[in-house]
Amino acid sequence: MKNRHPLLDSQVELEISGKSAPIRGKLIEIGQDILVMHNGTQFLYVPLIHMQQLRISTNDREMIEVPEMPFEPYNEPVSYRKMLMNAKGMFSEIYITGNQSVHGYLTTVMNDFFVFYSPVYHTVIISLQHLKYLIPYNPNATPYTLTPEQFPLKPSPLTLSRTFDQQLRKLIGEFVVLDLGENPNKIGVLKNVGQSMIELANANGNSVFLHFDHVKTVHIP
Structure with missing residues (x-):
């Protein structure tokens, strides 16, 4: 049986690459290459490669009531690639770089990159090693409240390679x-x-x- 992480189910602060302010929330799960937090309203899936510090939160906030996880049951191990495969076709928010997140749909997962379709940037090819976090949204939510007619989920016009x-x-x-x-x-x-x-x-x-x-x-x- 694997060792339970000492901060599991605790209110934590997480510092990640590229973000000046820590992410705060409840540590829900931690796997070999990814951790899951809930910030009170959303689940955040954070690849461990970008974790700089993880510590108990200094805020004495009341405990967060956590809903059912969007992808896997609590007793299923989490992994980065499994999370990406489960997120395909689901409206999500991703953070890569700079001061803004990208909203849209993950469409394809290849060996070391994935394809994300956004109303703003259209087809974006993203290196797996640079995703800082992914937030899956409610199944009924759409980017910018666009209708399927306004923002159809289209296959990538690019011919994809493996790497x-x-x-x-x-x-x-x-x-x-x-x-x-x-x-x-x-x-x-x-x-x-x-x-x-x-x-x-x-x-x-x-x-x-x-x-x-x-x-x-x-x-x-």
Whole structure:
């Protein structure tokens, strides 16, 4: 029998990569590569690779009443990949980088990336190692209260490869946006992918090189 984590079922504070303020809530479950928290209104699925600190909360708030988990029963072990597979087709919020979350639907899970369809960004390819958390919404909720006619869940227009590296190579020559366009030098024509480097031609036509491991998302506007 696996050891029970000492903070399980406790009110905790979680610091994750890229977030200045900690996430607070009840620690519901913790697996080998993911943990689950409930913040009083939502479940948050957080890959452990981005956990910087986990500690007992200093707030003396009353205990949170936690509803049934959206994916798996409490006695089923949680895992990152299982969570992604269960979240397919469910309206979700994801946080990757910067100051904003992305709302939409997870459509496809590949070896080391997944595809997310958003009303704002449309088809976004996201590296598995850079998802900070996922929040599944109520089954009846839709992004921005859009109707299915206004925002149909469409299959990706891209031909998908098995790996993130192969997928980027397939986009050579395309005008792409990396990391949701948080930096103007991450927007441009993808010129080359090789030797752990990605070459973009920016708005001025100058070459910008980025290390492959730091590219979190890519989409075609």
